[in-house]
Amino acid sequence: MQNYKNLKVDLSNCDTEPIHIIGRIQPHGFLLILDHATLQVEQVSSNISEFLDVTQEELIGKKLELFCSGEGYLLLEKQLRNAVKLNPQLLLVQGKLFFGFIHETNGKLVLECEPSSPSADQQRLENTFLFSNFQSELDTTDELEGQAQLLVNHVQQVLNYDRVMLYVFDEEWNGEVIAERKKTGVHSYLHHHFPATDIPAPARDLLQKKHVRQIPDVEAEAVDIVPYINATTAAPTNIILSELRNPSEIHLEYLKNMGVSATLSFSIMVRGKLWGLITCHNLSPVFIDYWKRQLCYLIAKAFSNAVMAGHEKRDIGTLEHYKQIEEQLIQQMSSSDEVVQGLFYGKHTLLDITEGAAAAVFIHNKLTRSEFAPEECQVMEIIDWLVANSNNRVFSTRQLSKVMPGAVAFQDKASGLLALEISRYNKEYILYFKPEIRETRIWAGNPEKPERGADKILHPRKSFQNWEEVIKGKSLPWTMNELEITEILLKDITTILLRNQAQQLNQLNLELKVNAEDLRTKNSRLEDFTNIITHNLRSPLRNIRGLHKLYMAEPTQDVAAEVMARISGMADNLSATIDDLNLILKATIEKPLPQGDVPIESIIETEKQNLQDEILQSNAKFVTDLSLKTLSIPKVYLESILHNLISNALKYKSNKRQPLITIKAWQDEQNSFLSVSDNGLGMDLEKVGARLFMLYKTFHHNKNSKGLGLYLTKMQIEGLGGHISVESEPDKGTTFLITLPNVQ
Template identity: 30%
Template sequence: MTGSEAVYPKTDSITDHECDLYQSEIGSDLVQSHGVLFILSYPDLIIQQVSANLSDHFNLLPEDLLGQFLSNLLEPDSIALIQQILPTNQPTYLPYLRSHTPQRDWEGNFHYNEQSVLLELEPLQAESNPHGLAVSHLRLRSAIGRLQQVSSLSDFLQLGAAEIQALTGFDRVMVYQFDAQGAGEVVAEAKRPDLSPYLGLHFPATDIPEPSRRLYAEGLLRYIPDLSAAEVPLMPAENPLTHQPPDLSFVTLRGTDPCCVEYHRNMGVSALMVIALLNNQQLWGLISCHHQTPKRIPGDVRSVCELLGQFITAELANKVNYEELDAIVKLKRRQSEFVESIAQAEDLKTALVHPAPRILDLVNAKGAAVCLDDEITLVGATPSLEQVQDLIQWATTQISDSLFHTDSLPKQYPAAEAYKETATGLLLLRISQVRRYYILWFRPEVLRTVNWAGDPTASLQVGADGHLTLSPRRSFEQWQETVRLTSQPWHPSELANALDLRNAIVGIVLNKADELARMNQALERSNQELESFAYAASHDLKEPLRGIHNYATFLMEDYQELLDEAGLDRLQTLVRLTQRMESLIDVLLKFSQLGQTDLSRQPTDLNELLTQVINVFRISHPQARIDIRIPRLLPTVNVDPVLVNEVFSNLLSNADKYNNQAQPWVEIGYLDAAEAIEQVPSADPQTLTKPIFYVRDNGIGIRERHLETIFRLFKRLHPQTMYGGGTGAGLTIAKKIVERHGGEMWVNSNYGEGSVFYFTLE
């Protein structure tokens, strides 16, 4: 039978009430009739409850034993054995117990639970070998020896199924593996030759609902020798001591849910045994044994099968899928090469996306997007840039983990269906929790055909009220489904590679940050030493320079008659040079002091400060024709007013000095964050949280190649005789003052049209 593009209701949409059919499988208060269940108080072992079929196995009625000591039923050696092992929460198999009413041999299981001892007795079968347990353990050792010689996971599971079948004689033994959604697949099978195979068939999650999977995760062995046998209640129904029905979760004789019975009958099964397989304390799968007729399995054989199941569980993580191993080795090699190249690169983005195939091969993706803040680079087959931006925005609000993956993105983010051909599968890696750094890998939609054991929707029926109910499926004939909107799933090794990449990037960035911090510390020490040297040198140079200046002046005054015109010119030049050198030394001294003195911060009204600057400028530059414009009031900031006064003074003086327009003007103002985003695209985004001050003029402007060099100490772009001379230190000092306040200074300029100096103050 073939189905096409089937759409399945989610099992989590079934209410708890509608799951009662399966919940009763766990909470059943009935007992299978091939044995007898006793509920005993502890430590006195008084019988509080007993299954109603007592008289079928003993010459006694339930009321004959209720309230009596267990020793009234079992011989002293058997009682002593039980007391020796109690209390234990784990079901314990007892291969031989003997009753004296009547004298008969039994095998049993018991465990302690909530102040009660739950004891199960089953008649020791007449054909049982008196050395049965020893023989079974010899067979177990042989089976384990054969399994230990197998390294391939698939061969290991197949041999495990065959060994269980050889031990028990069941018609069919299957190894059933769960997927992440709770559905399962038969991955190994040993069966009678005439039976139709189930190998490779899938079973929906509703066949073994989540409550049952939880119980199996405790390591449960389930055994039902006859699905058609009558079941009996406990007498009384409630424990007289706890006034509650007992918890029969770990009782082998626990009754079977009618839905489970009907389900297996529809499969042609009359007897079954199920062994849980765990991996890393999670339910990995089941060994499911089926028989077409009722089948009794002695307790010693069941015990050995349980031990063999535990061995298979322990070995699951050690067995190798060679194809997967080869793929993992290749992925690790790619990762190692990738990380090495990132460590050597100067630019993270370039290292990630060049050459392009490398970032894709890391996780076997077809496309990728590298997002570093607002810069997104697309590699390979991807959605459009706008679609990726929207996807990242969704991920930012919906995903908090460092790693997110799905093989069906449209089911979680419906907009992704529009680009399913490129991005049905998504693996998203968040590199930074602070910055907007992501790597997204994409996989296209892959149409898959899944072979189900019967129509998986047949167990879900919609009632008249629209609610879903569960009922057993009647057909297990192969049923094919075409699955859409899914990609190839992401393998655990690929997810591990992505996380390792993140850790490597973080480690590399931290190492580079440490290296940069060490360099900054060394540079800071060098700067401090240089500033100290500059201060000492400039201070010490002034005295001999002043002597040269004075002696040259004395020569001109006292020996003027003895010197010719050329001699006087040379002395005048010497005086001018000493004056200029003294100016340069004063600047150097001032510059070095900026790095050594503490700031005297205080709330400063920049409007008052600017008024002082303009007044001093007008007095010192009486011939200045420049129009000073202040479009709006400036804010009050916490700064050193003396130093900030010098910043505005230098910028205002330069705006006047380097202006040859007929109507020169200068504008002094500030921009808030919104204005800065629109008007200053060159601004660092981190500066947009504080006001950006500016001084704009219509002067001569600056060529682009000089925009950085103008801030160098003693750097002039014009000869000393042009634009009023100067030392070339004003902008250097202004920038130093701004940086001492924790701010930045930069310039935008159009040559011949004017310049705008921007700066921030913290």
């Protein structure tokens, strides 16, 4: 059978080949698949009888006691149960010594055995010496080139393979041989490149999980696992971590085309990622025992650590330099009015923290570009593409035209792109650009010409002769340092922008509070005006009614003339008041109330006219003492205040005596004073207390009392920064004193 039932693999589908369910193994060992709980055999390799005195038919459905009973079985069971802690293990079965490789998969135990011969102490000493010597030399070699050559030299010495190469992956999983040790007459692949398709994704995934992989003979006939479908799971068993699993048929064909008969590979893992491979080729079949494989694996791990240490040593120095510049950039931005100014026009620019040749920033709907950047329309085209296609806050590529076809037009300036997303919604980005480089790359054969055979199936290439290609549309790659420092920059810029936005929001909140307070003040004033209109106009209207009654009682021509003259004067006063209120209303909506020097005596006379009917009926007498002639106050407020206080003095007059109303005005260095006194009913202030100026509170029985005048007066005076006080005694009268700060 082939590796799979009902599946033919060629170059068209090898990148999705399910190598974990290959149903065959290599013939240099045998395989058993056991129930984890009972150790009952469920599948077995068909070559079991070549290693043990038992057939596959006898084993399936039985426990291992069939060929290993008594104390031998108890020891084997203990070793299988302990496999997680110790793997591989030396197993003694039917008097034969095997290396037992054991792993668990989906509730099954996969047991693989390859014959083991006792290792001489001398060989172990030599292996220890070789590793110690390699480690010592590695510790004294700083450059990667020297370390790589040291690696292949030692591995070739241990294995005696015809060719040992160090094969390193690039960011697109193409490979390059950067070091090689070979025997005389063997073809060299040093500095040759191999396409990513040579080691497709499933194979790379396997190399990350299983770091040692041996094929002793590419021509060896594979051994079936029977049955292929596990009866308890109704599916092939996952043997991805198998030591003996048969290779992909495509890979075997590839090796044959290279003229290779045996291979051994060791994964180089750096920071948890597949960095490269030690690839060993032999032109004739050869089996390498576990001890030598393990020695080379330890050498590979030591080299991996050296690579990582070298990277970290170089990275830390460069990264620290970048960090210092980035901190200064942030300081520049913090002290600048705009973020862009701090990024482009200070001692340092954002280009100083990468090897990029140009940069652009689009923020607050404004694009800023450095020299050598693509044109404005091209930069915006890139941003539009990022918004539509990239979900990562940091996006990088060294071949932009591969993912964005339109970028071919400006690949001379922007083959490489590193994009930092500030706000995808607002299309705000920081962009770094690297120009196209022209690179001549030597491939081991044409990587783009797979061959279709007579069976009409795509096969691996047969030629591995030198094939030169001029690489276009690519830039130098973005380093880990560049990616890391720009991520830091993005976070810091985002922090600054958020801080600025927070400050702007705080300022807006303050302005909103001021505006809200202003609106409350204006609303209060509008309410005052409503009350002023209602209150101030009620008395003139009441006087007009009184004059009308006077005329109706004595409808003579003389009385009519007198009434009409008085009404005319009141109407003029009402009209003037309404005009003033309209002007004040318009001003209130837009700005504070206008203040000016208002003549006090003129306002008193106006209010006496408005209250003339009540004055005539009460025969009230007025006395004025105005050493202060004017007040700096809104005219409408002074009218309202005097109107309320005079009308109250008339309203709460005493029937025992002629009403006397005294109005005084004076000032000192700090304040201006206005008082209105009467000899009316007076009040018991101990009883009235703080309620005197409360809304709708009255303290004498009077049909015209509304409890509004004093409330309005107090609110208006306090609105001007002043205050009002009162002195009063029952049946003696009341004095209201208004204190207003002088206008500086």
